[in-house]
Amino acid sequence: MQIKKDEVRLKILEVAADEFLKRGYENASMRIIAQKAHTTQGNIYHYFQSKEILLEEILLPTIENIECMMSKHIEGEKANLMTKEQALKEMKEIEHDFDRSKLGCFFDKKVIILLKLESSHLLARKEKILYSLTEHLQEYFNINDDSHYSEIVLNMLIECVKHVLIEHENLNDAKAEFFKFFNVLFNGIISQIR
Amino acid sequence: MQIKKDEVRLKILEVAADEFLKRGYENASMRIIAQKAHTTQGNIYHYFQSKEILLEEILLPTIENIECMMSKHIEGEKANLMTKEQALKEMKEIEHDFDRSKLGCFFDKKVIILLKLESSHLLARKEKILYSLTEHLQEYFNINDDSHYSEIVLNMLIECVKHVLIEHENLNDAKAEFFKFFNVLFNGIISQIR
Amino acid sequence: MQIKKDEVRLKILEVAADEFLKRGYENASMRIIAQKAHTTQGNIYHYFQSKEILLEEILLPTIENIECMMSKHIEGEKANLMTKEQALKEMKEIEHDFDRSKLGCFFDKKVIILLKLESSHLLARKEKILYSLTEHLQEYFNINDDSHYSEIVLNMLIECVKHVLIEHENLNDAKAEFFKFFNVLFNGIISQIR
Amino acid sequence: MQIKKDEVRLKILEVAADEFLKRGYENASMRIIAQKAHTTQGNIYHYFQSKEILLEEILLPTIENIECMMSKHIEGEKANLMTKEQALKEMKEIEHDFDRSKLGCFFDKKVIILLKLESSHLLARKEKILYSLTEHLQEYFNINDDSHYSEIVLNMLIECVKHVLIEHENLNDAKAEFFKFFNVLFNGIISQIR
DNA sequence: AATGAATGAGTCTTCATTCAT
DNA sequence: GATGAATGAAGACTCATTCAT
Incomplete structure (x- = not known):
């Protein structure tokens, strides 16, 4: 399901951007990003190899x-x-x-x-x-x-x-x-x- | 040696203030403060009961x-x-x-x-x-x-x-x-x- | 494997209960519980948010x-x-x-x-x-x-x-x-x- | 001052015994014993080589x-x-x-x-x-x-x-x-x- | 695509103990 | 005889990351 996949991806990017803005990249927590994006940490790593690459993508x-x-x-x-x-x-x-x-x-x-x-x-x-x-x-x-x-x-x-x-x-x-x-x-x- | 004692104490306060300024109190690390003050975490707690009291003292x-x-x-x-x-x-x-x-x-x-x-x-x-x-x-x-x-x-x-x-x-x-x-x-x- | 997961969870609960009984809740060590349950402290916190919640669950x-x-x-x-x-x-x-x-x-x-x-x-x-x-x-x-x-x-x-x-x-x-x-x-x- | 010396020694023994009784030997803290005996941890070790020897003496x-x-x-x-x-x-x-x-x-x-x-x-x-x-x-x-x-x-x-x-x-x-x-x-x- | 189990190093803090003074 | 500065390991707990399923 192409649509759903992108939805999750975009949700992660959006939530991560918010967290990075609020707390700064260094102090943002992957655990909390996962929670707020209604997914799991593991799944984030399915889309983005690392916290740094998530940052890059943003x-x-x-x-x-x-x-x-x-x-x-x-x-x-x-x-x-x-x-x-x-x-x-x-x-x-x-x-x-x-x-x-x-x-x-x-x-x-x-x-x-x-x-x-x-x-x-x-x-x-x-x-x-x-x-x-x-x-x-x-x-x-x-x-x-x-x-x-x-x-x-x-x-x-x-x-x-x-x-x-x-x-x-x-x-x-x-x-x-x-x-x-x-x-x-x-x-x-x-x-x-x- | 009275002087040495105060030196360490002041060094900790100085380093801590610098770290608190640079990274903010919440994100400053006692481990790094200890390193930069050339002492151990344990010793910092000899001078200051807690991170918060260290902040207060400052x-x-x-x-x-x-x-x-x-x-x-x-x-x-x-x-x-x-x-x-x-x-x-x-x-x-x-x-x-x-x-x-x-x-x-x-x-x-x-x-x-x-x-x-x-x-x-x-x-x-x-x-x-x-x-x-x-x-x-x-x-x-x-x-x-x-x-x-x-x-x-x-x-x-x-x-x-x-x-x-x-x-x-x-x-x-x-x-x-x-x-x-x-x-x-x-x-x-x-x-x-x- | 669903079974394995529950095995670990139960093992932790069992070991923790034993340690709590033997040494009392206050003096039981999460590190030792982890060792005896053949897992890591981090993993225990994957199952139970805190020592107190582990106690509650028991x-x-x-x-x-x-x-x-x-x-x-x-x-x-x-x-x-x-x-x-x-x-x-x-x-x-x-x-x-x-x-x-x-x-x-x-x-x-x-x-x-x-x-x-x-x-x-x-x-x-x-x-x-x-x-x-x-x-x-x-x-x-x-x-x-x-x-x-x-x-x-x-x-x-x-x-x-x-x-x-x-x-x-x-x-x-x-x-x-x-x-x-x-x-x-x-x-x-x-x-x-x- | 012979008398004073013994006073301190006895005070430590007394306080330690109380703490050992209340919390058990294992969970009694040398820091707290020192405080309650109105002396320092270092001084306790002047009288007793270790926590265990303090126990022995008692x-x-x-x-x-x-x-x-x-x-x-x-x-x-x-x-x-x-x-x-x-x-x-x-x-x-x-x-x-x-x-x-x-x-x-x-x-x-x-x-x-x-x-x-x-x-x-x-x-x-x-x-x-x-x-x-x-x-x-x-x-x-x-x-x-x-x-x-x-x-x-x-x-x-x-x-x-x-x-x-x-x-x-x-x-x-x-x-x-x-x-x-x-x-x-x-x-x-x-x-x-x- | 997604889950969540697992890890090891990091967080602040307390511990018993040592040592120079 | 006494002080308190110093250490390193252990306390509960969080972190980013990996991996089997």
Whole structure:
């Protein structure tokens, strides 16, 4: 029964993603994932060779998507020397077409799981993406980062997304909540322009 | 040798605080704390009756300090309807005398451990402090919190302090780093005044 | 193989009951139970969530059985002011149909484990049963208990059953052994009548 | 300071004996003995090389005393074919001069500790004494023991003494309590004569 | 495809014991 | 004579993982 098989597989992936988000990959328990997915530990290992491969299966598409997106247009992007007015306009646009904006692709369970990862061999790729992301942030906001400035901003964004994703079942509620904070942060950053 | 004894005790406290900060109290392992403190698990239990008491020994002074500070002046503080100019001036002052400002007392490993706590009987006190903190934030920035806005801002601040404390051995470096972000956030918030 | 599974489960229950009887629940070691049952500690926890639940699984049917039996006929029973002759006749009857007599239901590993219990949440139920038992003893032998008299007699009976159960693999041998003592005790008690 | 030294030593012995009686040698904790004796574990090991030697120091005099007593008069004693009247008279005498009777020497914390012993190298001596004791019982009451009859009676006596010793601080209260049971048991036994 | 039995190393904690001071 | 620091093994229990069915 092709359908039923996929159902189980998808249920496991869904439950695992939730647990990985809530407790972090390292502290999520296979036993509890099995229970919440209404199956057995053994059966999970029938679909996924290991906890790490389960993680991979969840994250790889997202990772590749981001890596691809990151590699594009990295130069033309330097919108540096934006004036405040330009920046505000920019933000409006982002907010308007959030889902297709670069920022929009972060608003995702899986990205948060990835960026909170502490062990696993995906760590290397996480680090690369993190590095790439900070670079983007720097260029985007024209920050000459003498230290970990944009790293922190990024971390805040991550934490914020995690917070609203866990708190709100409904994705749109989560997004609305997120925007409140994003607004503040964006304003803060552009208020420092010049 | 009196000195040696205290050395071990302090080493355990130091290592434990580091691990609690990095991994969170719940996920820190007594085995690893023992290893990093160059002693045995058994010996840790010679100094501290339990993991929870080890946590208490680390946190209690800090908790009492904060609880005391929170209880003071809670009303005179409503600087509401600050103009942007006043707000900016305020921020300069905070930055200038950070360590003695209310904000300064947060810049502390132990506070972060506390605010990240998920189990232990200290949870109740953490929740109280957290509640008190969000209240302060709301009054301070004159936020009428329609939803979890200030909760998120607080979470950001916590994450930020955690980040810089882990990254920088030197406390002043950490502080300098923190200010960069704090500046942005503060500016963002006051840019929304009116 | 369905059979094998139950074999292990039963083996664990059997070994655990033996260890609980010999050393008492509190001092029985899961490690040793695992060894004697030719399995691993982890596997025991596959069958029973905890040591206490293992105890429950062993005791609950017995407890319910006893509680039920105790609640019945508690009043009609007052055979007080029995003459020696009546008492002796009574004893013969008990001996003759031991297994169905009230006394017979004590002749059980599990009852002894229960009555020797010192911790666990089953303590409350043990105490109740113990209290009920001493009451029965008092009424049965028409003892007006100025102090801990019947408590001691009960304790003796318990110890005696424990002793013969540990010493004799064969249940009938154990019973025969027990009767010798019971005879003595019973005679002693009725010799004091009047 | 000779006096003080002995005080500590005696305090340890006293506390240890209490704990051994209450929890049994195997389950008594050196840490708790140290605490109750107002000293440290290390200091206990200054007086006694090991837990087992501490046990020995407590039991050896008693053991030797009993072993000696057991070896004497073992033959002249056969009061066999006592009539009930003689037996009752005998019992009165025992009760009257209990402390110096053979039975009296059992009414002792230390004897109970010994007879409840489950490990330690003193086990062998315990078994010997136990064997010797049952033999005495048999001869005393003229029992031809086809099985473990007198063993059980002995066990009852032991349990009874343990019970009253733990329950009553005052030694005379304990003895009075014990006699109630002893009376019953004795009557029971002699009622079976012929 | 699915079950659940089994394992061994990990969790926190207590134990008896040793040793330097 | 006394302290308490230190150790390693054992206490109950959870973990990710494997395997026979």
